[in-house]
Amino acid sequence: LREITMKRRSTWSDLQSARSYFEPHAFFSLWDSRILDLHIKYGLETVSDSGEELVLKCRPSNEAAVYAGVQHASPFTTEHLWKIQCPVAFLTGEKSLICPPNHVEDITKNMSDCVRVVMPDAGHLLVHEDPDATADHYVCILDAFAPKIRPRSANL
Numbered sequence: 001l002r003e004i005t006m007k008r009r010s011t012w013s014d015l016q017s018a019r020s021y022f023e024p025h026a027f028f029s030l031w032d033s034r035i036l037d038l039h040i041k042y043g044l045e046t047v048s049d050s051g052e053e054l055v056l057k058c059r060p061s062n063e064a065a066v067y068a069g070v071q072h073a074s075p076f077t078t079e080h081l082w083k084i085q086c087p088v089a090f091l092t093g094e095k096s097l098i099c100p101p102n103h104v105e106d107i108t109k110n111m112s113d114c115v116r117v118v119m120p121d122a123g124h125l126l127v128h129e130d131p132d133a134t135a136d137h138y139v140c141i142l143d144a145f146a147p148k149i150r151p152r153s154a155n156l
Contacts, residue, residue, distance in 0.1 A: 001067040001098075010056045018044060018054055031128045039128075082110035087145040089115040091137055093122030093129070113148070115141055 012018040018040055022028040028036060044054040081088075088111060090104045101118045108114045117137050119126055126134045 002064045005064040005067065006060050008060055010060050012044070012054045014054065015040060015044070030123060031125070032131055035128045035131060078107040081107055082112070084111065087113045087115070087148050089117065089138075089141045089145075091117045091119065091126055091134065093124055093126055094118050094120050095122060096124040098124040115144065117141070 092099045092104050122129050
């Protein structure tokens with residue numbers, strides 16, 4: 001992922017050329033059109049004094065840095081998920097290569113209060129691909145969790 005991210009285009013001459021790049025791109029074409037519109041509107045910034053060059057606000061080097069250490073990440077976090085004392089939810093896409101459903105099942109199998117949701121026909125970026133269904137899942141999960149959560153007493 002790091003190498004792919006670093007090679008991805010990150011500059012455009014104008015908004016239309018950016019849109020022409022994103023819309024047919026295999027990765028971005030999976031996104032809901034509203035999310036792609038927001039990405040183009042708020043995810044780019046002008047860097048030249050003439051206002052003619054647009055670049056991604058999240059530079060490829062920053063995004064790639066997230067992936068750089070993934071293969072070296074400590075298994076501590078996933079090995080100790082069972083210790084979590086509150087309700088937990090994992091949403092993943094049926095087609096996710098980053099966090100496939102079988103991985104979610106494996107890392108959460110010993111958790112006592114865990115909801116696992118696999119969204120059909122979705123990849124890793126659920127909110128980008130199907131924001132309405134993702135929101136619906138979150139609402140259902142929070143509704144189910146609400147009776148389990150004890151209110152804290154205010155110590156003002």
